[in-house]
Amino acid sequence: MPEPISRETVQKVARLARLDLNDAEVERMTQQLAGMLEHFRDVDALDLSNVEPLTQPIPLSNVLRDDVVAPSLDRDEVLGSAPAAQDGRFRVPPIVGFEE
Amino acid sequence: MSPTQGTGRADRAHSAGRTVVDIAAAVANGSLSAVAVLEENLAAIAARESEVHAFNLVTADRARERATQIDADVQAGKKVGRLAGVTIALKDNMCTRGVETTCSSKILAGWKPPYDATVVRRLADEGAVFVGKTNLDEFAMGSSTENSAFGPTRNPLDTSRVPGGSSGGSAAAVAAGFATASLGSDTGGSIRQPAALCGLVGVKPTYGMVSRQGLVAFGSSLDQIGPFTTTVADAALMMEVIAGHDPLDSTSLPQPAPMLTGELSKGVQGMRIGRITDMPEGSSPDVLAQLEAAFDALRAAGATVVDVQMPSMLYGLTAYYLVAPAEASSNLARFDGVRYGLRVDAKDLNSMYGATRAAGFGDEVKRRIMLGTYALSAGYYDAYYGKALKVRRLIADDFAQAYTKCDAILTPTSPTVAFKFGDKTSNPLAMYLCDVFTIPTNLAGHAAMSVPFGTGEAGLPVGVQILAPALGEAPMFRVAAELERAQ
Incomplete structure (x- = not known):
């Protein structure tokens, strides 16, 4: 098992998750995640060395459809519920050029 | 009758006094008006919704329009569907075209989906009338509906207690007579546990049996949509309408909906019912007493009770x-x-x-x-994740072993009856333990349902859970119908 979770790890995971956490949240999250991960140590009692992981309950693979044109969602209706749209597209803030 | 004046708890649990089966038949033959059914629900909402808070949104105008149209179709002699005039509430994580869908989260506030979930279309095609969108733990994460961004839902049977979760609003809406039936989603028990706490029937179908298209995803390998109803026959009919292959969901099983309404009268003679001898501890005595009574009832009806083991259940x-x-x-x-x-x-x-x-x-x-x-x-x-998937395999293996000896397994649905607000909010792990009996089914992708069976502490309903293998809905409903008859 890895080491107990640290504040720094929590901050790194928050960046990965694109989730701004304030200091109090980082503190609380560090404690709560540590508790939950500690609980997970229960499974150390099990011998899992020869167990095949189960990734999906009912095996179905490569479900494909015929490549034919069919009606899709109405673009104006989709964009109408977005926070910002322009020229038939989602509008977002600048992606590059704002690094400090 | 007034749908809101029930004095005792049992009265309130069935306060509208109407079932899906009865309404559909009576509306279709013209002896009952869809508008009248709806107005009873809306009157109940007007009387008690401010106290219960089952809904994020009540769509009264749309519902009236729809009910009026169904009555007109019946008058004109047009063919109406199998759910004509049946009022249904939808958990607010199911997409409804042009109608706000929030998942009880601020992040989706105001969002109006550009399409209907497959289950919504199927219900509409059969003449259902949608009353509104129900409250849930945010993104279906919780077991009490206390995690909603829009405030908690209260249990209509005792408003000092939670309705369970995460589909707490859908359970409360039916228990309070705000709708005849509702849909919830179940990732780790989110239909069965609130059904148990509100005295209802709640079904978690086999993974892939009901389309997830248009259900806002939480745990994609675990999520299933299912009904809340007041009777087993109602749940069977609802399942027949919503289940069946959907090309829009790539995890949808390539087969038609199971026929379940014909199973209900078959009884349990000769069936083998599993009792888990190494069940996780912590259930309260009132719940365990009802579980024993349920085993007795099935034995009396001709089933055999056999011992099975689930050594990995707690690790689930x-x-x-x-x-x-x-x-x-x-x-x-x-x-x-x-x-x-x-x-x-x-x-x-x-x-x-x-x-x-x-x-x-x-x-x-x-x-x-x-x-x-x-x-x-x-x-x-x-x-972590790799190990968890291996434990998931052990759970599936335990079930496979158990089902060589039995056709279905009975457990409590929830370790306790409905608990009070705030009892478990400060301790995430205590809240998670609510789901110890329901979670293994989701990990294995099997079928399960909760049926009300007797009462426990403070006269509150106890739910008994019936577990069945994948595609075991038919035997599962036979057991459910028998438990209902034994009440």
Whole structure:
């Protein structure tokens, strides 16, 4: 098992998750995640060395459809519920050029 | 009769006094008006919704329009569907075209989906009347509906107690007579546990039996949609309408809906019912007493009770609380301020993502996103997520072994009857333990349902859970119908 979770790890995971956490949240999250991960140590009692992981309950693979044109969602209706749209597209803030 | 004046708890649980089966038959033959059914529900809502808070949105105008149309169709001699005039409430994580769908999260507030979920279309095609969108734990993460961004739902049977969760609003809406039936979603028990706590029938179908298209995803390998009803026959009819292959869901099983209404009168003669001898401890005595009574009732009806073992059951909870957050952290990445709902403006795209998600998600959702992201991140994957998937295999193996000896298994649905507000909010692990009996089914992808069976502490309903193998809905409903007859 890895080491107990640290504040720094929590901050790194928050960046990965694109989730701004304030200091109090980082503190609380560090404690709560540590508790939950500690609980997970229960499974150390099990011998899992020869167990095949189960990734999906009912095996179905490569479900494909015929490549034919069919009606899709109405673009104006989709964009109408977005926070910002322009020229038939989602509008977002600048992606590059704002690094400090 | 007034649908809201029930004095005792049993009265209130069936306060509208009408079932899906009765309404559909009577509306179709013209002896009952769909508008009259709806108005009873709306009167109940007017009387008690401010206290119960089952709904995020009541769609009264749309419902009246729809009910009026159904009555007109009946008058004109047109063919109406199998659910003509049946009032239904939808959990607010199912997409409804042009009608706000929030998942009880601030991050989706105001979002109007551009399409209907497959289950919504199927119900509409059969003449259902939608009353509104029901409250839930934010993104279906919780067991009490206390995690909603829009405030908790109260249990109509005792408003000092929770209705269970995460589909607490859907359960409360039916228990309070606000709708005849409702749909919920079940990732780890979110239909069965609130059904138990509100005295209803609740079904978690086999994974892939009911389309998830248009259900906002939480744990994609675990989620299933299912009905809440007051009777087993109603649940069977609802299942026949919503189940069956959907080409829009790539995990949908390639087969038609099971025929269940014909199973209900078959009885349990000769069936083998499993009793788990190594069941996790912690259930209260009142719940265990009803479970014993349920075994007795099935024995009296000709079933045999056999001992089975589930040595990995308790570890299911541990595995689930890694697998579900891992899948959730990936699914909830789409809520980023670009396509739906809330955006918090910022100077660049990454800052906008972080600020929007910080403002839009509640504590429990943030906690699970963090746990899931951590469990999936480089260096930790094998130690946590990889191990959890192996435990998931052990659960499936336990079930496979057990089902060589029996056709269905009985357990409590919830370790206790409905608990009081705040009892478990300060301790996430205590809240998670609510789902110890329901989670293994989701991990294995099997069928399960909760049926009300007697009462426990404070006269509150107890739910007995029937577990069945994948595609075991037919025998499961036979057992459910027998337990209902024994009441």
